[in-house]
Amino acid sequence: MHKNLVIVESPAKAKTIEKFLGKDFKVMSSYGHIRDLNPKDFSIDIENNYLPKYIVPTDKKKLVSELKSEAKKAEQVWLASDEDREGEAISWHLYEVLGLKPENTKRIVFHEITKTAILHAIETPREINQNLVDAQQARRVLDRIVGFELSPVLWRKVKPSLSAGRVQSVTVRLIVEREREIHSFVSEAAYRVIANFILPDGTTVLKAELNKRLKTKEEVISLLNLCKTASFQIDDIAKKPVKKSPAAPFTTSTLQQEASRKLGYSVSQTMMIAQKLYESGFITYMRTDSFNLSDLALGTSKEEILSLYGEKYYKFRQYHTKSKGAQEAHEAIRPTYVNKVDAGGTAQEKKLYELIRKRTLASQMADAELERTTISVGISGQKEKFVATGEVIVFDGFLQVYRESLDDESEKEQENGLLPAVEMNAVLNLDEVKATERFTQRPPRYTEASLVRRLEELGIGRPSTYAPTIQTVQNRQYVVKGDKPGEERNYTAIALKKGKITESLKSEIVGADRNKLMPTDIGIVVNDFLMEYFPNILDYNFTANVEKEFDSIADGEMIWTSVIDNFYKLFHPIVEATTAIKTEHKVGERALGIDPKSGKPVFVKIGRFGPVAQMGQSFPDDKEAPKPSFASLLKEQSIETITLDEAIKLFDLPRTIGEFEEKEIVAAIGRFGPFLRHDGKFVTIPKEFSPYTISLEDSVELIKNKRIQEEQRFIKSFEEEPELQILNGRFGAYIAYKKSNYKIPKETEPISLTFEQCMKIIEDTPEKKTTKKRTTRKKA
DNA sequence: CAGTGAGCGAGCTTCCGCTTGACTT
Numbered sequence: 121m122h123k124n125l126v127i128v129e130s131p132a133k134a135k136t137i138e139k140f141l142g143k144d145f146k147v148m149s150s151y152g153h154i155r156d157l158n159p160k161d162f163s164i165d166i167e168n169n170y171l172p173k174y175i176v177p178t179d180k181k182k183l184v185s186e187l188k189s190e191a192k193k194a195e196q197v198w199l200a201s202d203e204d205r206e207g208e209a210i211s212w213h214l215y216e217v218l219g220l221k222p223e224n225t226k227r228i229v230f231h232e233i234t235k236t237a238i239l240h241a242i243e244t245p246r247e248i249n250q251n252l253v254d255a256q257q258a259r260r261v262l263d264r265i266v267g268f269e270l271s272p273v274l275w276r277k278v279k280p281s282l283s284a285g286r287v288q289s290v291t292v293r294l295i296v297e298r299e300r301e302i303h304s305f306v307s308e309a310a311y312r313v314i315a316n317f318i319l320p321d322g323t324t325v326l327k328a329e330l331n332k333r334l335k336t337k338e339e340v341i342s343l344l345n346l347c348k349t350a351s352f353q354i355d356d357i358a359k360k361p362v363k364k365s366p367a368a369p370f371t372t373s374t375l376q377q378e379a380s381r382k383l384g385y386s387v388s389q390t391m392m393i394a395q396k397l398y399e400s401g402f403i404t405y406m407r408t409d410s411f412n413l414s415d416l417a418l419g420t421s422k423e424e425i426l427s428l429y430g431e432k433y434y435k436f437r438q439y440h441t442k443s444k445g446a447q448e449a450h451e452a453i454r455p456t457y458v459n460k461v462d463a464g465g466t467a468q469e470k471k472l473y474e475l476i477r478k479r480t481l482a483s484q485m486a487d488a489e490l491e492r493t494t495i496s497v498g499i500s501g502q503k504e505k506f507v508a509t510g511e512v513i514v515f516d517g518f519l520q521v522y523r524e525s526l527d528d529e530s531e532k533e534q535e536n537g538l539l540p541a542v543e544m545n546a547v548l549n550l551d552e553v554k555a556t557e558r559f560t561q562r563p564p565r566y567t568e569a570s571l572v573r574r575l576e577e578l579g580i581g582r583p584s585t586y587a588p589t590i591q592t593v594q595n596r597q598y599v600v601k602g603d604k605p606g607e608e609r610n611y612t613a614i615a616l617k618k619g620k621i622t623e624s625l626k627s628e629i630v631g632a633d634r635n636k637l638m639p640t641d642i643g644i645v646v647n648d649f650l651m652e653y654f655p656n657i658l659d660y661n662f663t664a665n666v667e668k669e670f671d672s673i674a675d676g677e678m679i680w681t682s683v684i685d686n687f688y689k690l691f692h693p694i695v696e697a698t699t700a701i702k703t704e705h706k707v708g709e710r711a712l713g714i715d716p717k718s719g720k721p722v723f724v725k726i727g728r729f730g731p732v733a734q735m736g737q738s739f740p741d742d743k744e745a746p747k748p749s750f751a752s753l754l755k756e757q758s759i760e761t762i763t764l765d766e767a768i769k770l771f772d773l774p775r776t777i778g779e780f781e782e783k784e785i786v787a788a789i790g791r792f793g794p795f796l797r798h799d800g801k802f803v804t805i806p807k808e809f810s811p812y813t814i815s816l817e818d819s820v821e822l823i824k825n826k827r828i829q830e831e832q833r834f835i836k837s838f839e840e841e842p843e844l845q846i847l848n849g850r851f852g853a854y855i856a857y858k859k860s861n862y863k864i865p866k867e868t869e870p871i872s873l874t875f876e877q878c879m880k881i882i883e884d885t886p887e888k889k890t891t892k893k894r895t896t897r898k899k900a
Numbered sequence: 901c902a903g904t905g906a907g908c909g910a911g912c913t914t915c916c917g918c919t920t921g922a923c924t925t
Contacts, residue, residue: 130918130919130920131919131920132920151920151921152917152918154918156916156917157915159914159915202918206917207918209917209918210918210919259916259917260917262915262916263915263916263917264914264915265915266916267916268915269915270914270915271913271915272913272914274914275912275914280912280913281912281913281914282913282914283913283914284914284915285915285916286916287915287916288915395920399920581916581917584917584919585916585917588916589916727904728904729904729905732905734905738906739906745906748905748906750904752903752905774903786903788903789903790901790902790903792901792902792903795902795903797902797903802903
């Protein structure tokens with residue numbers, strides 16, 4: 121029997137806090153929200169002033185009843201969820217659902233998990249802040265209205281099962297627009313001119329770049345000709361001190377970015393690894409938008425820096441958030457004990473911990489001091505100059521520990537080290553001049569991490585949703601993460617050496633991308649549709665603007681239902697109107713032209729199963745009219761860029777190749793790539809062949825190979841049960857029974873299994889949960 | 901796991917944020 125029950129959001133937090141509070145306190149966790157709008161229906165009563173209908177989800181029922189019974193037993197209940205909008209709402213839902221009484225319920229908050237902070241919180245309880253709760257209700261209801269009214273419009277106008285929402289739709293927009301920028305980008309060429317000079321000592325080389333890029337080959341040639349006879353003299357030496365400051369401690373988004381750049385983790389990987397470190401007590405909470413470090417952390421960081429590096433390297437710093445809509449309920453992400461050098465079980469955990477620790481320490485360290493030297497070399501009779509810049513570290517400061525990585529590696533291209541000692545007015549000998557054609561670079565495609573950074577800048581999404589949002593837009597097939605091969609590009613290099621000018625044509629591969637985010641056809645069509653009819657929702661400032669209204673609700677200046685009412689009155693009529701629009705063309709349809717063979721028009725559009733080409737008009741009312749034919753686009757093709765010829769070629773498939781054993785062989789391309797069909801069986805066409813050209817001989821060969829493979833697949837069957845078989849698969853032997861597959865324990869020899877043993881394995885295998893989300897497809 | 905899509909009409913899909921498991925490949 122406990123006198124006090126404290127409820128926090130996270131079980132790991134509960135464990136830590138229980139230690140601080142002693143015997144009279146029991147600490148439990150709510151595991152986040154315990155109540156929400158019903159996911160299955162709209163759950164907002166528009167007629168009744170937007171009254172939300174909340175339910176306790178089934179997987180939370182057991183937890184809620186446990187909390188209820190503990191709350192009943194306790195003399196005092198302390199609601200200790202986070203101090204932000206969502207946290208306040210969690211406390212309020214707990215209060216309502218657990219049937220708590222005002223006289224023995226207290227609301228407490230703390231921003232850091234330290235004994236002093238928690239004891240202080242207990243000393244200074246307050247009541248639930250209903251305004252803040254209402255701000256959360258407004259947020260929740262708005263998101264539900266947008267999501268559940270917009271998505272059905274897409275089902276009707278574009279394709280079933282699609283989705284739209286305040287966060288995901290803008291995320292897709294960012295990626296679509298970036299892809300369009302890339303396609304419309306025209307690179308400009310200019311010559312970068314670099315000279316090597318020999319200093320008066322006769323050996324030392326000074327490398328310097330012309331202070332201007334030359335547009336044409338003619339300009340380059342005339343400069344090089346001039347250089348043949350010109351004299352070169354140092355006409356300026358400038359030294360400038362430069363300071364660099366450390367980056368702030370990690371928040372969720374900066375951790376995701378750095379772990380991606382330095383360790384190559386995806387954002388969801390980073391979060392999973394961080395979660396492990398958090399649960400083991402090595403780091404503070406990993407979903408945060410705050411740069412703040414607790415006094416305790418500041419103190420221990422200081423001690424650690426002083427003892428490791430000395431006083432000169434320490435500097436007290438406090439960081440303030442710049443991101444829109446930050447709620448700062450937690451600390452920055454930091455080690456629980458900064459003096460712990462090494463933590464974590466796996467190599468991945470260790471690396472992430474090290475990164476967090478170094479970033480935390482560096483954030484409390486002195487500036488790095490550098491000296492930047494600029495040497496300028498004049499060309500006789502010319503106003504252009506060659507310039508060399510070098511940077512040397514005078515005092516390393518925080519760089520001793522940590523250096524933040526850049527997204528674009530070429531940004532740091534011109535980092536030169538120490539320049540040789542030179543004297544003013546010294547005359548230099550020219551050794552060589554190289555002019556290389558360089559091109560302006562197209563904008564980069566987003567990585568997961570750079571997308572998160574952009575979302576955070578726009579104030580869209582929260583630390584807990586960055587990783588899931590990136591997953592959602594990929595699950596909906598609006599966006600794919602993938603590779604793009606680069607293109608070969610020629611460039612000219614012109615050199616002057618020993619009085620001779622030589623020109624050469626070289627080539628390089630440019631624009632190759634790995635693991636970058638790109639829009640699909642569906643993503644593009646949905647985005648264009650939403651941009652046309654719902655530009656306000658897709659506006660990059662939409663979230664920031666409604667956040668201001670949520671803030672006024674929290675400040676008690678506005679009633680949440682009237683904020684929602686204002687929005688709904690504008691939004692809902694557009695939904696109605698858009699639904700009613702009858703367009704001649706399907707959304708996203710593009711006419712490519714006329715097929716010269718048949719004279720029929722060719723279109724591309726989004727069909728029920730994705731991008732499809734259509735040949736021939738459709739006349740739904742005329743039963744006699746010839747039906748159009750359809751062909752799916754290939755994976756690498758796009759509605760936006762496909763040409764008429766490419767589309768016409770799609771209709772060459774399925775192609776009848778010939779007969780084998782008196783049955784037709786047909787080649788086509790399906791969901792899993794090119795295949796042959798023969799006698800009701802399917803054979804994959806390997807990469808060396810094309811379904812458009814494969815010969816009858818090769819096809820027969822493939823079919824025969826497949827048959828041999830099939831024979832080897834079979835290991836054993838049983839008289840007792842014809843549906844039970846032991847087979848050889850991609851991952852080794854397995855048991856097949858009534859359309860399900862079962863794993864055979866490692867130590868067993870598959871051939872020796874008896875009927876009884878097989879049935880036992882089947883019985884012992886736990887029922888598969890229906891995790892495959894989209895298998896419940898109906899047959900058309 | 902499979903090569904579909906102009907129609908006979910059922911019922912389904914969907915949002916964002918707060919939290920962890922318990923699943924499988």
